[in-house]
Amino acid sequence: MEKSQVFNLLNKVREVNPLVHNITNVVVTNFTANGLLALGASPVMAYAAEEVADMAKIAGALVLNMGTLHSQVVESMMIAGKSANQSGVPVIFDPVGTGATPYRTETARRIINEIEIAVIRGNAAEIANISGENWDIKGVDAGNTKGNIRELAQKTAKKLNTIVIITGKDDVVSNGDQTYIVRNGHSLLTKVTGTGCLLTSVVGAFASVETDYMLASVAALTTYGVAAEMAAKRTATLGPGSFQIEFLNQLSLITEDDLRKYSSFERVE
Numbered sequence: 001m002e003k004s005q006v007f008n009l010l011n012k013v014r015e016v017n018p019l020v021h022n023i024t025n026v027v028v029t030n031f032t033a034n035g036l037l038a039l040g041a042s043p044v045m046a047y048a049a050e051e052v053a054d055m056a057k058i059a060g061a062l063v064l065n066m067g068t069l070h071s072q073v074v075e076s077m078m079i080a081g082k083s084a085n086q087s088g089v090p091v092i093f094d095p096v097g098t099g100a101t102p103y104r105t106e107t108a109r110r111i112i113n114e115i116e117i118a119v120i121r122g123n124a125a126e127i128a129n130i131s132g133e134n135w136d137i138k139g140v141d142a143g144n145t146k147g148n149i150r151e152l153a154q155k156t157a158k159k160l161n162t163i164v165i166i167t168g169k170d171d172v173v174s175n176g177d178q179t180y181i182v183r184n185g186h187s188l189l190t191k192v193t194g195t196g197c198l199l200t201s202v203v204g205a206f207a208s209v210e211t212d213y214m215l216a217s218v219a220a221l222t223t224y225g226v227a228a229e230m231a232a233k234r235t236a237t238l239g240p241g242s243f244q245i246e247f248l249n250q251l252s253l254i255t256e257d258d259l260r261k262y263s264s265f266e267r268v269e
């Protein structure tokens with residue numbers, strides 16, 4: 001994959017303005033909608049069991065996020081996911097907090113068993129717990145990561161026959177055969193809630209315009225990480241509040257030149 005493909009795909013998102021249907025959590029809803037708008041996508045949040053099948057089938061992507069689970073939202077995710085699958089709409093899954101409680105772990109397994117997932121995006125502990133390993137997780141935060149993240153992504157992708165993204169200081173994307181590392185990003189992203197959740201929806205926006213979901217994932221992670229680096233530079237003497245707002249600005253302002261200069265990713269196998 002070439003650096004130029006990242007901007008080509010970002011440009012396509014800006015031109016197509018894809019509808020991204022999110023069934024997400026109450027913490028990040030507004031931030032996710034604003035981040036998708038800034039990027040150039042068209043967000044919609046729709047949860048009612050009566051309408052999710054209709055919304056999912058006309059979307060460019062469906063994003064399922066387990067952040068604030070309850071039984072009604074799980075039923076809506078199942079209906080929406082099946083409708084998306086029938087219509088060929090990619091489903092992107094954020095298994096927030098898998099491993100923190102048995103309910104979250106069981107729900108993540110149910111979603112994976114019953115719905116065909118194009119891309120799963122989580123922190124290392126969430127992906128390990130989905131994969132059947134028992135890693136400690138503190139609520140929704142990965143905490144200290146241990147083990148080989150690259151191998152974990154490869155193994156989980158093979159096992160679940162999907163694309164797996166594990167984020168952290170470096171991000172890993174794997175389909176089981178091919179694996180990329182994306183090095184862009186900034187530690188201030190960990191000081192703003194919902195930056196992982198918004199990223200999952202941004203992957204949805206890129207997957208709406210590119211059916212090679214590996215390519216779409218690498219482009220989404222790179223764009224997101226470069227926007228964060230630029231925002232951190234511009235708010236260097238300030239704190240996470242200013243960074244959060246500037247990050248939204250940079251998602252909308254980022255140029256081909258910025259991506260050419262700062263993109264940092266490589267295929268590792």
Ligand code: ATP
Pocket residue numbers: 122123140141142143167168169170171184185186187188189190194195196197199224225
């Ligand atoms: P957690 O709940 O553990 O914080 P998350 O779901 O919020 O996980 P992150 O792993 O924090 O998701 O990833 C969100 C974004 O932040 C990604 O773009 C990732 O590359 C970036 N990121 C996370 N940690 C760092 C870091 N230490 N340095 C640079 N970028 C980071």
Ligand code: TZP
Pocket residue numbers: 025027028067068096140192193194195196197198
């Ligand atoms: N609690 C439930 S969902 C959520 C919190 C704090 C947001 C998690 O967002 P992210 O993107 O994983 O930091």
Ligand code: MG
Pocket residue numbers: 189190192193194195196
């Ligand atoms: Mg986080």
Ligand code: MG
Pocket residue numbers: 096097122123140196197
């Ligand atoms: Mg998260």
